[in-house]
Amino acid sequence: MEVGERIKQRRKELGYNADYLASKLGVSRSTIFRYEKGEIEKLPTEVLEKLAISLNTTPGYLMGWTEKPQDKLLNIYNQLDSKKQDEVYNFAKFKLNEQNKEIFTIAAHSDDPNKEITVKEFDDLNRYLDEADKNFDDK
Template sequence: MSIGKRIKKRREELGYTQEQLAEKMGYKSKSTINKIEAGINDITQSKITAFAKILKTTPSYLMGWEDEESEIYKVDTSILTDEELAEFNKVTGVNKQLFFEDIDEEHDMALFKQAVIDILIKQRKKK
């Protein structure tokens, strides 16, 4: 799969239109995004990094060096009990809506989720 097709795939997965992606990337119109997705226009290394950040993926994925998207920001909740997992989902869901709605940084959200897990585990040890 080409870089343009990977960009299109991620754009669609995130529900962005070409216009929205063009605006986030600082392009004047969607035609640039259309040409990139169609493989007509090449993009620079710095633009690949910018696309990766906006599309919440890695440059390696966009370049085709990884077959699937990186799971780097996935948080392991398997160590939580059912009760703890319910609390985790409640806390992280509410806080994402209240505090992280406009933040595109998956890294920040992953750190927040890991902190919640750490707190739940400390509470478990105190019981």
Template sequence: MSEKELTDLIERIKERRLKLEMSYQDLSDATQISKSTLQRYETGYIKKVPINQIEILAKALHTTPSYLMGWDAPPSPSLSLTQQEETHIKKYRQLDADGREDVDDYVDMKLAKLQRKAEEGAESLG
């Protein structure tokens, strides 16, 4: 891997990590790669990123190894999830139909409450 390819790889890793609002610790937790190693990759201190770690990083960063390597275009804009949002989705998927309905009802109730507050705030301004 040339110096330019390594620099581009590192930049793509950093860009994806920041876009997903992941700290080094978040990425470390998702990949089992130490936080210090991840920091050394991004600072360029480590000059080689093993291919198996590129695959692991791509999965944790919701992209492909091909994108990280610069072989493919960036992933199409889709909904990027934070680690907390992913955790909620995983938990939601473990619920039975009744549990999911309860969660849906609760979310709808909270959103309706926020909407009412926003409308009340707009009325008091106008």
């Protein structure tokens, strides 16, 4: 599989459309399609790194040098007995809950304890959090 095919496959796995990925990278939609079709053969390192981050993978995977990080994890998981698989699952679930709590705490934090937010700021924050929650649920 070529680099462009990996980019497209990973984008679709994540449920991203080309417009969304383009906005994350700060490029046009047509540039994303050119990457996916292999029309831009030599991707600059910075672009490759941004693509990998945006697609939750590694530059090595996009280039075809390594397998997906998820596949490596799944390969190890499948070699464990069922009791140890349950332990890994429970640990991962715990870490995800911990991470989700951190995200909420960061969003609700203010450096100035005396700052009073306006109704508009409050509404904007709620809209942002609702959108983030919706995007999280969609993936």
